[in-house]
Amino acid sequence: MSAPGQAGRAGSLIVRNISKRFGGLVAVSDVSFTVAAGEIHALIGPNGAGKTTTFNMIAGAQPPDTGDVQLDGVSLAGLRPDQICRAGVGRTFQIVRPFNELTLVENVAVGALAWTDDLAEARDHARGVLELLGLGDKKEARPSSITLPDRKCLEVARALATKPKLLLLDEVMAGLRPTETDRMVAIFKKLNADTGLTILLIEHVMRAVMALSDRVLVLNYGRLIADGKPEEVTRDPEVLACYLGAEAFD
Amino acid sequence: MQGRSLAFSGSHVSAQLYLNVAVSGLLTGLIYGLSALGLSVIFGVIRIVNFAHGEMMVLGMFATLVLFRALGIDPLLSLPLVAAALFAFGYVLQDLVVRRVAHLADHMQFLLMAAVAVMLISVCLMMFGPDAQGAQVSYGFDSFAIGPLLVDKVRVYAGVAALIVSGLLFAFFHYTLTGKAIRACGDNYTGARVVGLNVRRLYALTFGIGTACLGAAGAIMLLLVDVHPYLGPSYTLLAFIIVIIGGMGSLPGALLGGMLIGISEALAGVILQPSLKSAFSFGLLILVLLVRPQGLLGKVAR
Amino acid sequence: MMSRIIESASPRALALLAIVTAVLIAAPSFVNNYVLSVLIIVLYFAYVGQAWNLMLGFAGQLSLGHALFVSLGAYTSAALFIKFGVSPVVGVFAAIAVAVVAGCLIGYLGFRFSIRGVYFALLTIAFAEFTGIIVDHISWLGASSGLFLPVKNLQSNDIVNLRGSPTMFYYVILTLTGLALALCSWLLNSKLGLYWQAIREDQEAAEASGVPLFRYKMIAVAISSGLTGVGGVWYAFYYNNLFPETMFKTSQSVEIILGSVVGGVGSLFGPVLGAFVLTPLGEALTAATEGMHVDGVKSFFWGLCVAAIVLFRPQGLWPWLYDLLGLGPKREGKKP
Numbered sequence: 003m004s005a006p007g008q009a010g011r012a013g014s015l016i017v018r019n020i021s022k023r024f025g026g027l028v029a030v031s032d033v034s035f036t037v038a039a040g041e042i043h044a045l046i047g048p049n050g051a052g053k054t055t056t057f058n059m060i061a062g063a064q065p066p067d068t069g070d071v072q073l074d075g076v077s078l079a080g081l082r083p084d085q086i087c088r089a090g091v092g093r094t095f096q097i098v099r100p101f102n103e104l105t106l107v108e109n110v111a112v113g114a115l116a117w118t119d120d121l122a123e124a125r126d127h128a129r130g131v132l133e134l135l136g137l138g139d140k141k142e143a144r145p146s147s148i149t150l151p152d153r154k155c156l157e158v159a160r161a162l163a164t165k166p167k168l169l170l171l172d173e174v175m176a177g178l179r180p181t182e183t184d185r186m187v188a189i190f191k192k193l194n195a196d197t198g199l200t201i202l203l204i205e206h207v208m209r210a211v212m213a214l215s216d217r218v219l220v221l222n223y224g225r226l227i228a229d230g231k232p233e234e235v236t237r238d239p240e241v242l243a244c245y246l247g248a249e250a251f252d
Numbered sequence: 253m254q255g256r257s258l259a260f261s262g263s264h265v266s267a268q269l270y271l272n273v274a275v276s277g278l279l280t281g282l283i284y285g286l287s288a289l290g291l292s293v294i295f296g297v298i299r300i301v302n303f304a305h306g307e308m309m310v311l312g313m314f315a316t317l318v319l320f321r322a323l324g325i326d327p328l329l330s331l332p333l334v335a336a337a338l339f340a341f342g343y344v345l346q347d348l349v350v351r352r353v354a355h356l357a358d359h360m361q362f363l364l365m366a367a368v369a370v371m372l373i374s375v376c377l378m379m380f381g382p383d384a385q386g387a388q389v390s391y392g393f394d395s396f397a398i399g400p401l402l403v404d405k406v407r408v409y410a411g412v413a414a415l416i417v418s419g420l421l422f423a424f425f426h427y428t429l430t431g432k433a434i435r436a437c438g439d440n441y442t443g444a445r446v447v448g449l450n451v452r453r454l455y456a457l458t459f460g461i462g463t464a465c466l467g468a469a470g471a472i473m474l475l476l477v478d479v480h481p482y483l484g485p486s487y488t489l490l491a492f493i494i495v496i497i498g499g500m501g502s503l504p505g506a507l508l509g510g511m512l513i514g515i516s517e518a519l520a521g522v523i524l525q526p527s528l529k530s531a532f533s534f535g536l537l538i539l540v541l542l543v544r545p546q547g548l549l550g551k552v553a554r
Numbered sequence: 555m556m557s558r559i560i561e562s563a564s565p566r567a568l569a570l571l572a573i574v575t576a577v578l579i580a581a582p583s584f585v586n587n588y589v590l591s592v593l594i595i596v597l598y599f600a601y602v603g604q605a606w607n608l609m610l611g612f613a614g615q616l617s618l619g620h621a622l623f624v625s626l627g628a629y630t631s632a633a634l635f636i637k638f639g640v641s642p643v644v645g646v647f648a649a650i651a652v653a654v655v656a657g658c659l660i661g662y663l664g665f666r667f668s669i670r671g672v673y674f675a676l677l678t679i680a681f682a683e684f685t686g687i688i689v690d691h692i693s694w695l696g697a698s699s700g701l702f703l704p705v706k707n708l709q710s711n712d713i714v715n716l717r718g719s720p721t722m723f724y725y726v727i728l729t730l731t732g733l734a735l736a737l738c739s740w741l742l743n744s745k746l747g748l749y750w751q752a753i754r755e756d757q758e759a760a761e762a763s764g765v766p767l768f769r770y771k772m773i774a775v776a777i778s779s780g781l782t783g784v785g786g787v788w789y790a791f792y793y794n795n796l797f798p799e800t801m802f803k804t805s806q807s808v809e810i811i812l813g814s815v816v817g818g819v820g821s822l823f824g825p826v827l828g829a830f831v832l833t834p835l836g837e838a839l840t841a842a843t844e845g846m847h848v849d850g851v852k853s854f855f856w857g858l859c860v861a862a863i864v865l866f867r868p869q870g871l872w873p874w875l876y877d878l879l880g881l882g883p884k885r886e887g888k889k890p
Contacts, residue, residue: 101755116764370857377850
């Protein structure tokens with residue numbers, strides 16, 4: 003089986019001046035950033051800073067009010083989430099959303115069907131992805147019978163099965179034990195190294211952020227307040243201020 | 253569902269006819285609105301669509317009929333009694349039965365309520381037989397003349413009674429602590445539990461209030477139409493139409509929708525064929541679902 | 555694909571399926587006319603229930619207006635037969651076309667305007683009732699006095715014109731039910747089926763995984779309405795009379811979905827099992843309450859039984875029977 007994601011594939015993301023407003027509340031205001039192909043960027047910030055909304059705009063779940071999102075130089079404007087997925091953006095949901103009545107293989111095969119019409123091939127691919135994420139021995143189980151960390155892995159597996167160029171991970175390490183976090187980090191590092199998969203992750207677990215990211219983006223009140231190397235960002239006074247004393251960085 | 257025809261005289265028959273029809277349609281519409289309130293309250297708070305709505309209203313009509321026949325009580329006077337009885341019925345039904353299907357899928361809830369509807373029809377059939385029966389009140393054929401308008405007395409009483417009951421309901425939801433607590437449950441179930449509201453009791457109360465509306469509407473409706481066990485489904489569908497047009501969960505919306513449907517059905521009955529008037533309502537429903545699925549006064553779902 | 559399903563089924567389940575099939579095929583030779591007429595109704599509801607189940611059970615879209623598709627299929631084929639002498643074997647294609655167009659219209663409006671759940675169900679009710687009232691006013695279709703197919707006493711069965719004995723109708727509906735079952739089992743184990751189930755379980759997650767929601771929901775509605783329309787053709791030629799007053803009604807739609815819900819929504823054999831439980835139950839209640847000569851007793855107990863099943867077997871009877879008879883491995887992680 004071929005590894006998910008393909009070596010040498012691009013996956014560069016350009017986000018230009020996107021904004022989103024809900025009624026009177028500005029959730030995301032004029033945010034721009036770039037993720038170069040093959041890099042791993044983390045998107046951090048306090049709760050309610052607009053991180054998930056930013057993800058939703060990239061993935062097409064909530065079209066931006068203004069601005070534009072480009073994947074490898076091609077605008078994703080006006081595309082539906084399934085089209086953006088097929089264009090090469092895989093995503094996970096912060097609160098896991100498995101297909102509860104389907105087995106793990108079937109869950110992941112749904113993702114693989116984005117690039118193949120052959121159900122047998124999709125299932126084969128799904129088994130491979132599950133092995134990769136350490137769920138190999140639970141392939142025929144249903145999501146309700148596995149643990150939350152495993153369900154988080156399932157969420158990642160389903161997104162990976164779509165063979166994305168760019169992977170959006172929404173707090174997949176939250177609630178994991180440190181050893182499990184380290185395992186996930188290792189998996190993403192390997193995927194990134196082996197296949198050049200570009201990754202943008204929302205994360206509160208700084209252990210993972212520091213270990214993985216080439217760059218860190220910080221959102222606060224819907225605005226981007228920092229964009230730099232992890233060690234620079236963690237010293238940025240404005241970033242420290244928004245985390246109230248920076249206990250999150252311990 | 254026009255009960256009795258109107259008498260006309262004078263030269264401007266056409267304009268006068270339409271005006272008269274519209275006014276009587278409006279008054280009937282107020283009863284429709286009250287009945288739809290019952291559906292809306294239950295859906296707005298408990299998120300259950302009461303598919304036995306019409307049958308419960310028919311139950312109210314039969315209860316009124318019994319009181320009228322046995323004790324000679326005027327339907328409008330028996331209204332509080334019937335409403336109280338239907339309240340008790342709704343309270344118990346929610347607490348013993350409906351509560352148990354709250355976590356099930358839409359179609360299971362639908363099927364349970366449909367089964368309740370079938371049982372209610374059956375009970376009415378066993379007790380009263382299949383024929384239409386009415387309550388002939390002494391003022392049944394009187395009418396008020398207001399300028400060019402000639403309106404049935406019963407219809408005026410009916411409309412006014414429906415308005416009063418609706419007014420009481422609004423007051424209850426806006427000015428009493430229990431009413432506010434029920435609205436809080438509807439807005440945020442978890443929040444309501446967190447602040448210590450007895451949600452189970454409030455839900456039962458809500459269902460009871462919803463069915464009490466139906467009892468009241470049924471009592472009033474008996475002034476205008478004869479009752480038979482198979483009347484239910486048409487009232488259920490009518491209430492759906494009204495509630496969707498007005499906005500699911502919006503109380504003023506239900507009343508507004510009721511009046512709109514009352515007038516448009518009455519006019520459609522004159523302009524088109526009477527038998528086509530409900531096609532008109534369904535057409536209106538489809539249009540509203542497509543153009544403004546949240547209804548005229550409904551809020552956009554979050 | 556079929557081979558894989560058969561491989562995955564336990565020997566016990568296969569044996570049971572084989573026995574039931576054999577009994578059903580042989581049934582007309584050993585049952586009396588009454589039992590045959592009950593079996594015919596059972597199979598009819600198994601068939602239309604399966605068609606409806608495809609939409610809710612597989613693809614997660616609740617229709618409470620499936621009477622519309624039965625009626626459209628019935629009226630189309632009956633009108634073609636009566637007015638133009640078109641054989642139902644040909645007319646069935648027109649019936650499918652009309653039902654599919656109606657289904658796609660409702661689906662298009664519902665899915666394009668994001669009308670979901672209960673609201674979508676109400677939209678389907680509205681369309682069915684609306685169409686019923688319109689047909690009630692079309693004199694060419696018999697309007698409210700009904701549309702009647704000519705009944706002739708034939709010496710032999712005329713399968714081309716679907717005129718003949720109950721036994722013929724029995725085999726026609728048995729074949730249709732078998733074909734629908736095979737089709738559904740094939741669909742369920744295809745890309746289409748997996749996409750439908752993903753939509754049913756979580757539509758946003760499915761969309762994020764590359765499932766084009768609108769297209770796949772439309773396919774579900776189209777297949778479901780088309781299959782139901784075929785059921786309508788059979789209905790018209792079996793009953794020989796069609797009344798808009800009853801055919802388009804929501805109560806008719808409820809009858810269609812009842813078997814599936816009781817048997818188990820989303821399962822392949824649920825609708826069949828449900829029909830086999832409910833129709834005989836109705837007949838038994840009729841027999842039991844006949845002597846009482848009171849209207850409504852039967853329907854009261856009928857309602858009571860349905861309510862009891864909803865309350866005590868909310869997953870339907872099939873999953874329960876499946877475990878009871880040990881037809882396969884217990885489905886772990888699934889609520890009993």
